[in-house]
Amino acid sequence: MVSQIRLVQLFIFLYLINQISSKVEFTNIQCTAVDPEFVNFDYCFLKSVNRTYKYLSLKAKLFKIPFTKIKVNVEIFQKLNGYKPFLYNITVDACKTYLRNPKSNLIFQFMHNLFQSYSNxxxxxxxxxxIMLEKLSVSFIDIQLTKVLPVPRGDFMFHSNWIAYNKNRATVNVYASLS
Known part of the structure; x- marks a missing residue:
């Protein structure tokens, strides 16, 4: 009888643990055209439609097209007495390597999958x-960062440098909070 009670308590405990979940929220976005003769941002914003639906959109206007040499540097920071490097700082040659063979860098593939279906x-x-990123919802990112790849709670910055022809042309910083 005691073991049956313990078993029921264990199931209730496991159910309650499953009900506790993390939540991701966008807190800010900053898009900077480092070389305004090469690229400029038509828009770069967060929009909160209601309490549960918030999305991110940006459009980068390219002036010297076509691009054939693009590198992307992505670094993740966590806020701990200022923003400190957290986990990854990777640079990928998008044209030569990654876009031809996405499995060449699994970490960057995960990061690219965070926005690929919302982008061109x-x-x-x-x-x-x-280049456009339209209505990337926080709920999609929430699932990716809490269910697919569990990330610890805290404030984070996803910093990216967009490098064309070996010169930094633009930076995009996305700030998020995981609670």
Whole structure:
């Protein structure tokens, strides 16, 4: 009888643990055109439609197209007395390596999958059009960062440098909080 009670208590405990979940929220986005003769941002914003639906959108206007040499540097920071490096700092040659063979870098593939279905950055080079990220919802990111790859709680910054022809052309910083 005691073992049956313990078994029921264990099931209730496991159920309650399953009900506790983390939540991701976008807190800010900053898009900077380092070389305004090469690229400029038409828009770069967060929009909160209601308490549960918030999304991120940006559009980078490219002036010297087509692109054939693109590198992307992505670094993740966690806020601990200022932003400190956290886990990854990777640079990928998007044209030569990654877009031709996405499995060449699994970490970058995971990061790219966070926004790929909301963006037009989903084919190999050359790029001869503006880059857009439309209505990337926080709920999609929430599932990826809490269910697929559990990330600890805290405030984070996803910093990216967009490098074309070996010069940094733009930076995008996305700030998020995981509670």
């Amino acid at each position: 950055m989903n084919h190999s080079c050359p790029y001869d059009h503006d």
